[in-house]
Amino acid sequence: xKIGVLVNEGPYTHEASDSAYQFTKAAIEKGHEIYRxxxxxxGVNNSTRLTEPPRDDRNIVSRWSELAKAHSLDLVVCxxxxxxxxxxxxxxxxxxxxxxxxxxxxxxxxxxxQLVEAGIQCDRLVTFGD
Amino acid sequence: MFTSSEDMDTDEGGVIKQFMFVNRKAxxxxxxxxxxxxxxxxxxxxxxxxxxxxxxxxxxxxxxxQDTKAIEQKNFSPTYRALEGYDIEKLYVEKESLEARGLTxxxxxxxxxxxxxAEMAAKMxxxxxxxxx
Numbered sequence: 001x002k003i004g005v006l007v008n009e010g011p012y013t014h015e016a017s018d019s020a021y022q023f024t025k026a027a028i029e030k031g032h033e034i035y036r037x038x039x040x041x042x043g044v045n046n047s048t049r050l051t052e053p054p055r056d057d058r059n060i061v062s063r064w065s066e067l068a069k070a071h072s073l074d075l076v077v078c079x080x081x082x083x084x085x086x087x088x089x090x091x092x093x094x095x096x097x098x099x100x101x102x103x104x105x106x107x108x109x110x111x112x113x114q115l116v117e118a119g120i121q122c123d124r125l126v127t128f129g130d
Numbered sequence: 131m132f133t134s135s136e137d138m139d140t141d142e143g144g145v146i147k148q149f150m151f152v153n154r155k156a157x158x159x160x161x162x163x164x165x166x167x168x169x170x171x172x173x174x175x176x177x178x179x180x181x182x183x184x185x186x187x188x189x190x191x192x193x194x195x196q197d198t199k200a201i202e203q204k205n206f207s208p209t210y211r212a213l214e215g216y217d218i219e220k221l222y223v224e225k226e227s228l229e230a231r232g233l234t235x236x237x238x239x240x241x242x243x244x245x246x247x248a249e250m251a252a253k254m255x256x257x258x259x260x261x262x263x
């Protein structure tokens with residue numbers, strides 16, 4: 001099955017991103033295709049590489065990055081939601097005149113059209129949020 | 131909002147799906163309603179069969195005469211009136227949610243279709259894609 005995943009909450013405060021990660025991993029292991037993981041609302045905060053949890057805790061951000069690397073996942077962060085919340089890639093930081101960028105490996109910033117397109121292309125679009 | 135032409139690519143071999151955006155939250159207090167509306171507007175560019183459902187506190191999103199000055203936030207409720215111009219005309223509102231909040235259809239700023247809970251559930255079951263905010 002071709003599956004799209006929507007993550008609507010940030011890391012740690014809500015379990016949505018953990019659940020989405022576990023679901024995505026399990027779906028891949030079962031042989032399903034993950035077409036795209038789209039991060040919206042506070043979900044964009046799952047993509048900042050400045051995240052540094054205590055050592056005995058999981059690193060939600062790098063866990064996504066590693067999964068993306070291992071399985072060529074398409075992790076897409078909504079640009080409008082990201083700009084509101086201070087998530088920038090290098091190009092965007094330059095364009096906005098910011099002195100830093102923080103997008104983690106394996107993520108890319110793009111538009112909401114990518115979410116709608118996932119809905120069109122996938123057999124299932126699965127939402128993780130409140 | 132995105133602007134790249136790649137995002138606007140609607141050449142999907144003419145696939146038209148039924149998309150329903152489910153609005154469950156009050157318009158202010160959290161950003162879900164505002165950002166949800168942004169997705170709805172974008173979806174109009176993809177020539178899909180789009181509808182919206184308003185349930186629970188989501189019915190407040192459509193309340194007439196919203197005044198947000200005191201909370202220093204933008205009153206985005208006029209955008210719901212613009213949906214018609216995007217061919218998004220199927221706005222379903224749950225009867226029980228209105229009643230529980232002392233609202234009637236006359237309190238809303240756009241024309242809606244009022245469904246009871248069972249009818250709303252049936253409408254949801256017809257959809258290909260449900261996105262809930």
